[in-house]
Amino acid sequence: MGLVMIKKMLPLVAVSATLSVAAVSGYVKLPDGTPVVGASILQVSTQKSSVTDATGFFDFAETTAHALVKAALKALVPTAAFDMKGRRVGANTRNLAMGVYAVRFGVGEPEPFSGRRPLAKALSVPDTLKVSYEKQAVGNVAFWDDENKVDDIVISRKVVSGSTGGATTVLLSSSEGDTEELTATVSGASYSAASKWTMYKAFRTWEITAKSGTQSMTKKGVKDAVQSLTIDLSGSSSDEPLHEKNFEYVASLDFDASNYSTVQVDLVASEMAKALGSNDFSNVRYYAVNADGTLDSVPTAEGNGHWFDASGNVTSYNGGNPMVFSEMDLSAMTTNVGQFPGKLTVGETYTLRQALRSGNNMVYITIRLQITGNVASSSSVAPTSSSTVPTSSYTLQTMYDTQPENIWKFVDWVWQNRQSSGKLDDIVRSRNLIFHQIIDGKGELNYCVRWESANSLNKKDRQKVEPMLNRMINAWVKELVGYEGWPYDTVKVHIVGWAADNASKFPDAGSDEKVYTGYTIENAPTCPTDCSRPLHYYEKKNDQYGSCTMGTRFDMSIWVTDGFNGGAGGDWGQREGYSSFYSTLDTKFPHIAGHEVGHGFGLDDFYETYQIPNSNYDPLPCSNYDACSKSGYDGQWGIVPPMVMRAGASTVITATDAWMLRRTWTGIKNQFGY
Numbered sequence: 250m251g252l253v254m255i256k257k258m259l260p261l262v263a264v265s266a267t268l269s270v271a272a273v274s275g276y277v278k279l280p281d282g283t284p285v286v287g288a289s290i291l292q293v294s295t296q297k298s299s300v301t302d303a304t305g306f307f308d309f310a311e312t313t314a315h316a317l318v319k320a321a322l323k324a325l326v327p328t329a330a331f332d333m334k335g336r337r338v339g340a341n342t343r344n345l346a347m348g349v350y351a352v353r354f355g356v357g358e359p360e361p362f363s364g365r366r367p368l369a370k371a372l373s374v375p376d377t378l379k380v381s382y383e384k385q386a387v388g389n390v391a392f393w394d395d396e397n398k399v400d401d402i403v404i405s406r407k408v409v410s411g412s413t414g415g416a417t418t419v420l421l422s423s424s425e426g427d428t429e430e431l432t433a434t435v436s437g438a439s440y441s442a443a444s445k446w447t448m449y450k451a452f453r454t455w456e457i458t459a460k461s462g463t464q465s466m467t468k469k470g471v472k473d474a475v476q477s478l479t480i481d482l483s484g485s486s487s488d489e490p491l492h493e494k495n496f497e498y499v500a501s502l503d504f505d506a507s508n509y510s511t512v513q514v515d516l517v518a519s520e521m522a523k524a525l526g527s528n529d530f531s532n533v534r535y536y537a538v539n540a541d542g543t544l545d546s547v548p549t550a551e552g553n554g555h556w557f558d559a560s561g562n563v564t565s566y567n568g569g570n571p572m573v574f575s576e577m578d579l580s581a582m583t584t585n586v587g588q589f590p591g592k593l594t595v596g597e598t599y600t601l602r603q604a605l606r607s608g609n610n611m612v613y614i615t616i617r618l619q620i621t622g623n624v625a626s627s628s629s630v631a632p633t634s635s636s637t638v639p640t641s642s643y644t645l646q647t648m649y650d651t652q653p654e655n656i657w658k659f660v661d662w663v664w665q666n667r668q669s670s671g672k673l674d675d676i677v678r679s680r681n682l683i684f685h686q687i688i689d690g691k692g693e694l695n696y697c698v699r700w701e702s703a704n705s706l707n708k709k710d711r712q713k714v715e716p717m718l719n720r721m722i723n724a725w726v727k728e729l730v731g732y733e734g735w736p737y738d739t740v741k742v743h744i745v746g747w748a749a750d751n752a753s754k755f756p757d758a759g760s761d762e763k764v765y766t767g768y769t770i771e772n773a774p775t776c777p778t779d780c781s782r783p784l785h786y787y788e789k790k791n792d793q794y795g796s797c798t799m800g801t802r803f804d805m806s807i808w809v810t811d812g813f814n815g816g817a818g819g820d821w822g823q824r825e826g827y828s829s830f831y832s833t834l835d836t837k838f839p840h841i842a843g844h845e846v847g848h849g850f851g852l853d854d855f856y857e858t859y860q861i862p863n864s865n866y867d868p869l870p871c872s873n874y875d876a877c878s879k880s881g882y883d884g885q886w887g888i889v890p891p892m893v894m895r896a897g898a899s900t901v902i903t904a905t906d907a908w909m910l911r912r913t914w915t916g917i918k919n920q921f922g923y
C-alpha cells in the first residue's frame with residue numbers, strides 16, 4: 250500500500266534490485282497446540298508448495314523471486330500516465346499480478362514547479378498461503394512480505410450442528426474480516442456442518458449465522474477455541490447466543506468551567522444481577538460502546554471508564570476531543586459521570602454508552618447526561634461548528650511527558666530521519682498534503698468517486714460512501730483536535746461527483762448526484778480534470794474553480810477498481826479494490842483506505858529495515874533510497890510499535906500513528922502561520 254506519486258524516467262529496475270528475498274515460514278497446529286503433520290501449503294504468488302513436518306513446521310526458503318517483482322514493475326510502467334506538465338496523475342497499478350511486491354519509486358529530482366515534490370513510498374500487496382489437509386482445502390491465510398513468518402495456522406475440526414426443516418447454510422464471519430461458508434449436510438430434521446475451519450490468529454472471534462428457509466440464528470463472539478456448536482433453528486431456542494438487555498439512565502450535571510465535576514448514577518445492582526444472571530460481578534467484563542455500536546474494551550479513563558466525545562464515540566483524554574466520561578464501580582454497580590471543564594454546553598444532552606457482559610448475558614447501559622446551569626449568552630457558542638478552535642491545547646512536549654519511551658523515540662526518529670527537510674522522504678516540501686487541502690478548503694474536503702468496476706452501486710450503498718469518507722478522514726483529524734493550534738475539530742467531506750464509464754453504474758441518480766462519464770485518466774473514469782485540485786493547486790486557489798466544468802474543485806478521489814489488491818494513496822486520493830471498498834462501507838475505520846489517507850497527511854510506510862530505527866535509534870547515514878538501501882543500516886522490527894502505517898500491523902489508528910500525525914503538523918504548521 251503506497252503513496253504513488255512519481256514522475257517518468259525513474260530508475261525502477263535499479264530499485265527492484267534492492268528487494269530482499271523473503272523466507273516465509275510458520276507452523277500449522279490444532280487448537281490445543283498439537284502440530285498438524287502433512288498439511289499442504291501453496292504460496293499463491295510463486296505456486297510453490299510445502300508440506301508440514303513432524304513439528305507442524307513449513308518453510309518457503311527464498312520464495313519471493315525478483316523476477317516476480319520485475320514482472321510487476323514491467324506491468325506498471327507502460328501504462329503510466331502523466332499530465333501535460335509531466336506530473337504523474339494518480340496511482341497506476343493496473344495489471345498487477347498476485348504476489349508479494351514492495352515496489353519503491355525513487356523520487357526527488359528537481360521539479361519545474363516550486364514547492365512540490367513527490368514522496369517516496371512503497372506499494373505492497375499481500376500474498377496468500379492456501380492450506381489444505383487430508384486433501385481438503387481448509388482456507389487461505391494472507392500475509393505480508395515484511396512479516397517473513399506467518400502466525401500459527403490453526404486448523405480445527407469445528408462442528409456445527411442443529412435441527413432444521415430444509416437446506417441450511419452456515420456462514421462464519423470473523424472479527425478479522427474473513428468469512429467462510431460451511432457445507433451443511435441435511436439428514437431428516439437435523440443437519441451437521443463439519444467443514445474444517447482454519448484459524449490463523451489468536452484472539453479472533455466469530456459471528457456464525459445459520460439460515461434455513463425463513464429461520465435464521467446468529468451467534469456472536471464465538472471464540473476460536475470452541476470445538477462444536479449447536480444451533481437450533483426451530484425458533485424456540487434455549488440456546489440463544491447472547492441475551493441482550495438495554496438500560497437507560499438520565500442524569501444532570503451543572504456546567505463547570507474549571508473542575509472535572511461528576512454525578513453518581515446508581516445502575517441498580519439488583520437489576521444488573523438479574524440481567525447478568527449473577528450477583529457476583531467480579532468476573533463481569535466491561536466495555537464502552539461507540540455510537541455505531543462497536544465495543545471498546547480498553548479504558549481511556551480511570552478504572553472501568555471511558556472518555557466520550559460529543560458524538561458519543563470513545564476518545565482519549567489527551568488525544569481526541571473528550572467531553573464527558575463515565576467511570577464504573579462494578580462492586581457497587583454505580584458509575585461516576587463527569588465533564589471536561591469548560592467544554593460542555595448548557596442545555597445540551599450528552600450520551601455515554603457502556604456495556605457489561607457475564608457469560609452470554611450482555612447489558613447495554615445508556616446514560617443521557619443533561620448539562621444545566623446559567624451562562625452568559627455571549628459565551629454560549631455552539632461547540633459543533635467545524636471551525637471552532639478548541640480551547641484545550643497540548644503540544645509536542647505532551648508526547649515526551651505521557652508516552653512510553655518506545656513511542657516517542659520512534660516518532661522522533663521517523664521525523665528526524667525520514668520526514669523532515671532534506672531527509673529520506675522530505676514531506677516538508679510538499680504543498681498539497683491533506684493538511685493543505687483542509688486549510689485551503691476552510692475545513693471542507695471535496696471528493697470525486699472514480700468507479701472502475703463492472704458492478705453498479707445502488708442508491709442505498711451510494712448514500713453510505715460520504716459518511717464512510719467522513720469517518721475515515723475524521724478518524725485522523727480528531728487526533729489533531731486541541732493540538733498546537735490545529736484549527737478544525739471536524740472536517741466536512743462532500744462527494745461532488747461520481748465518475749464511471751456508464752451512467753447505469755449509478756442507478757436512480759438524483760439531481761444531487763452529479764454523474765460524469767466522459768472523462769478518463771489512465772483509462773479509468775474520473776471527474777472533469779479541469780476541476781482537479783491535485784492537477785491545479787500550484788496555479789489555482791481553492792476559490793478559483795467556479796468556472797470549471799463541475800463549478801467546484803475536487804480535492805481527492807476515492808478510486809475503486811475491480812480486482813485491485815492492497816491500496817495506493819497520495820495527494821490525489823485513495824485507491825482500493827471493489828471488494829475491499831464495498832466491505833468497508835459500514836465499518837468504523839476502513840483501514841486500507843485509511844492507511845492511504847495517512848500518506849496524504851505525509852506519513853510514511855514501513856517496509857525496509859532502513860525505514861525503521863535500530864536498537865540505538867542511531868541516525869540514518871543516508872538521505873535517499875538508493876544510498877539507504879546500500880547503507881547496511883539495520884533497523885529492528887522488534888522495537889516498532891503497532892500502527893496503521895505499518896501495513897497489516899493494525900486496523901485502527903494507534904497512539905504511534907496519532908503522534909506521527911501531530912509531529913508532522915508541528916513540522917509544517919509554520920507554512921500556515923501557526
Ligand SMILES: [Zn+2]
Pocket residue numbers: 250251252370371844845848853854896
Ligand atoms: Zn502505504
